[in-house]
Amino acid sequence: MTTSAATGHVPQHVPPGHILRYTFRERLVHWLAALSYIYLLLTGLAFWSPWLFWLAVFLGGAPVSRMLHPWIGLIFFAGIVQMFALWASQMGVTPVDREWFGAIGHYIRNEDEDMPPAGRYNAGQKLLFWGFMFFGVLLLLSGVVLWFPEYIPWNLRVLRYIAVLVHASSAMATIGLFLIHVYMGVFAERGAIDSVIHGDVTEEFVRRYHPGWYKELGNSSTSRK
């Protein structure tokens, strides 16, 4: 049994030899954002290219996709806000993070033993987090303009011109982050996807990928073990 450092309550049973990595609230927020993002991605790609317009047909028709995309966008943004509340304090850039980016070649070649000791989140995860925060805000602002183009007066039409560019390029940036995130979580780092579903990871996972955090947990009196 353990208590979460993030919320201070919601005890959850963790099997022996495992560590609780994500609390129920963290997992819930993650999947709220993840599922809404996937919907936004598919409908957004449908509007992006005629080659992918069938995605909108598949999802109930393009007019429905046009109607729901902004509302799901608001849900996604609510997820972003929750994530900020949960994790922003843990996403500060440390000297280790700078070293981590310097050694990213080892990370790419799976030479994790040569990496500087990452904390609960490594520098790449922090980049993902801040990337989604930054582009999430840009997507919201430009998205509001695109939601109601007919209310933008002719004299302020430059807002629409900026919005179409900002929305598309911010979306592209998040797609890059998203692809790497899914690849890391599902394919590269075995145990990661389970941790965001069930909450726990093996001690070995923490020792190997987040040695800084492992040390912190070992020294801490409220160990999660």
Next chain:
Amino acid sequence: MSQAILRIQKISGHAGSVPGEDTQREPTLCKLIDTTTCIGCKACEVACMEWNDLPFGETVFGNTYQTMPETRWNYWNLILFNEYEREDGTLMWLMRKNQCMHCADPGCLKACPSDGAIVQYTNGIVDFQQANCIGCGYCITGCPFNIPKFNQETKRVYKCTLCTDRVSEGLEPACIKSCPTGCLHFGTKEDMRELAATRATQLREHYNFPNAGVYDPPGVGGTGVMYVLHDATQPELYGGLPRDPHIPWSVRLWKGPLKWLGNAAMIGGLIGLVVHYLRFGPKTRDEDLEVPHEGAQP
């Protein structure tokens, strides 16, 4: 004329070939509006509403003839009244019949993501197909003339069709038919260009309008609606007619370089991840380094 003139030569949001592209050489059709003989009677406005069966909308009263500030989803043809004081103190009352310009290079069509929601026929008419419209409003952003208008009830966008239904049966558009002064003309672009040039010459040489000229902006590839203006050097006087309209820079950037850059990045990223997985595979775990059956967790 037959239905054959309604073959499509440009189509919005379409993957693949376009059915009518380069298959026929239809004459491009064109409206010519001689602003110098318009008397602002609004007969064209009424004819447009009647023929297209558009529901009436409320007008505004501001002590001018301008009972509506701009076109609406249900008001496609609007005369803009402009009082202009010349340098010598005399007043000119400039009237311009405003409607879709049926650009040869339509910004609405370029911006539209929905397959077949906006088409351009081989005769040059740019037509919205509301059945295929998804209500995103990108055409509003793409248009350099502020023409497409959104209907909040149907969530679709509407504009002048150049009376496609009449034209395909060999008739002139309703507005043309109603004009009592003959300031509205309709025919092939070639004929209208000639007529416009003749009229502009007449205005310059015999009516003391040295700047008279024809408005057929090349920035949008020329338009299916041309104007004869008393002063072609100042089109802005005629209710903000843009001097040099283009498809907005951001729409061109968005639908051009940004699209190809984005596609290349997405496809390249996917390929990169697959190659990474094949080359390096998943990250190593302790059990991968141990002899099988001895690596059980404590």
